[in-house]
Amino acid sequence: xxxxxRVEIDGRVLTLSNPTKVLYPATDDRAxxxxxxxxxxxxxxAATLLPHLRNRLLTLRRYPEGVESAGFFxxxxxxxxxxxxxxxxxxxxHQSGSVRHVVCEDESTLVYLANLASLELHxxxxxxxxxxxxxxxxxxxxxxxxxxxxxxxxxxxxxSERFEEVGLTPYVQTTGGKxxxxxxxxxxxxxxxxxxxxxxxxARRLAEEDRRFTVEQRRDRRNGRVLxxxxxxxxxxxxxxxxSTRARPGAPVATPIQPRELARARPDAYHLGNVxxxxxxxxxxxxxMDRHAVSAAxxxxxxx
DNA sequence: GCCTTCT
DNA sequence: AGAAGGCAACGCCGC
DNA sequence: GCGGCG
Numbered sequence: 001x002x003x004x005x006r007v008e009i010d011g012r013v014l015t016l017s018n019p020t021k022v023l024y025p026a027t028d029d030r031a032x033x034x035x036x037x038x039x040x041x042x043x044x045x046a047a048t049l050l051p052h053l054r055n056r057l058l059t060l061r062r063y064p065e066g067v068e069s070a071g072f073f074x075x076x077x078x079x080x081x082x083x084x085x086x087x088x089x090x091x092x093x094h095q096s097g098s099v100r101h102v103v104c105e106d107e108s109t110l111v112y113l114a115n116l117a118s119l120e121l122h123x124x125x126x127x128x129x130x131x132x133x134x135x136x137x138x139x140x141x142x143x144x145x146x147x148x149x150x151x152x153x154x155x156x157x158x159x160s161e162r163f164e165e166v167g168l169t170p171y172v173q174t175t176g177g178k179x180x181x182x183x184x185x186x187x188x189x190x191x192x193x194x195x196x197x198x199x200x201x202x203a204r205r206l207a208e209e210d211r212r213f214t215v216e217q218r219r220d221r222r223n224g225r226v227l228x229x230x231x232x233x234x235x236x237x238x239x240x241x242x243x244s245t246r247a248r249p250g251a252p253v254a255t256p257i258q259p260r261e262l263a264r265a266r267p268d269a270y271h272l273g274n275v276x277x278x279x280x281x282x283x284x285x286x287x288x289m290d291r292h293a294v295s296a297a298x299x300x301x302x303x304x
Numbered sequence: 305g306c307c308t309t310c311t
Numbered sequence: 312a313g314a315a316g317g318c319a320a321c322g323c324c325g326c
Numbered sequence: 327g328c329g330g331c332g
Contacts, residue, residue, distance in 0.1 A: 017305070059319070064305045073319045079307050093321085116305055122319095142332075196322090217323060217331055229332055234321055310315075323331085 005036075009043075010108040012084060016115050023066045023117060024251045024272075033251050033272060039114045041245065044276040046107040048284045049243040053110075055127045057088060057101035059238045060113065061120035067247045071119070077102050085109050088128045093235055103128050119247040122238035126192065133188035134195045134296065137168060138239050139203065140229040141179045144222055149178070153262050155212060155226055156180045160259065162206060166302055169292035171285070172259065173242050174267045176252030181239060185289045190296035192235050198296075198303040199230035242286055245272055256286040 005016045019036035026032040042049070063071040076099045077087055086105050091098045104110055104121075113121070125134040139159050143152055159182045160170035168184035175181060186195070200215075206228060207213040214225035232239050240246070240254045255270035255278070270278065 062305075062318080072317080074317095075319050078318075099319085140332085218325075219331075227332080231322065231332060236320055237322090238320090306318100308315105308317085311313090321332100325330095326328085 007039075007111065009111055010106050012082070012108045014108060014111055014115065016111075021066070023063060023119065024249065025066065025068060027249045030250045030271070030273065035115070035117065037272070038117075038119070038245065038251075039111055041272045041276070042110050042114045043107065045243050045279060046110055048279055048287075049241070050104070050107065050110065052242050052286070053104040053121070053123065055129060056103060056123040056241075057090065057126075057128050058104060058113075059122040059124075060102070060116070060118040061122065061247060062117050063119045063247050064117040066117075067119065067249065071247055074118075075099050075101055082112065085112060090131055101128075119245050121241040121244040123241045124236070124238055125233060127188060130188045132192050132235075133190065134192050134233065135186050135188040135293065136239075137184045137186050137195065137199065137296070137299070138230070138232055139182045139199065140175075140227075140232060140239075141182070142227040142229050143178055144219075144224050144226070147178070147224075147226070149266050151212075152180065152226065152267070153265060155210075156182060156262055156265075157259075158210065159206065159228070162202060166202065166299060167294050168299065169289075169294070170259075171256065171289055172262065172265075173254055173256045173286070174252075174265065174270060175240060176244075176246035176254045176268060176270070177248065178267050180265075180267055181254075183239075183289075185293035186296040186299070187293045188296060190300050192233070194300045195296050196230070196233045196235075198300045199233040201303045203228040203230045243275065256284060258282075258285045 024033035060074040086103045089098045089100045125136040163170035171183045246252045251272035
């Protein structure tokens with residue numbers, strides 16, 4: 001396993017440690033993936049990804065020993081970082097003290113994080129400069145074990161339609177796991193607890209109207225139904241960033257899709273080996289998202 | 305992966 | 312000097 | 327109050 005390699009990005013010299021280390025072992029249909037390949041992936045999608053990371057507190061999920069090892073979450077960047085890595089400290093809600101989060105504003109930081117084996121980039125729903133006021137609204141569709149992924153498509157459409165009925169513009173991404181996220185941009189003018197209450201109300205109504213959905217968090221009460229998980233709208237919660245790799249065999253990637261692609265979409269269709277090509281030919285379906293932000297306060301009023 | 309602390 | 316340990320968090324609900 | 331769940 002070979003030593004170190006220097007790269008220059010944004011006029012900064014970074015040292016990559018163990019670039020040939022295998023982070024994703026080979027699977028039946030995909031070759032092994034090294035850290036250098038993860039770095040190359042993030043460089044290839046940087047222009048698309050960086051706008052989605054700008055001004056967002058990051059939580060890293062790191063796997064220095066590869067995806068077969070346990071890995072760990074990291075919110076507090078703790079020790080020394082290069083001076084050019086942006087961080088924002090936020091106080092704990094209940095305990096004293098604060099957490100110093102990385103905020104990724106440029107390609108060099110993205111590569112720095114990839115070198116730390118950050119195989120999942122999770123983001124908060126509040127802008128870093130507007131803590132406590134979400135500018136994203138998310139519903140996570142989480143199917144039960146053994147669920148046919150094709151049956152999820154009409155359900156994603158149903159949630160998207162409900163978004164439109166309450167004035168939100170829905171944006172869909174595959175999670176790289178088993179489900180989809182339906183996301184909408186908000187004007188951050190409403191406290192997080194009220195946005196969470198709105199999300200719960202929306203999910204509750206959907207589950208009441210359509211028996212294929214549930215809001216039961218206990219597995220043994222879901223009874224084969226698809227969980228509408230809205231808890232991620234709460235304080236200090238996070239969602240997987242678009243275009244983040246996932247720490248699962250085969251290196252799937254959370255990937256935004258067009259509504260029309262739902263007819264054929266699968267939650268694990270995109271991976272480190274095919275996303276750059278997809279972006280080159282189709283562009284980013286979420287590129288214009290921020291233009292469609294609607295007042296979170298108005299959403300809350302409408303759902304009460 | 306890297307830093308901090310224990311031995 | 313080397314080994315060991317750490318690295319998130321919130322709200323729900325059943326018990 | 328603790329632990330599973332996401």
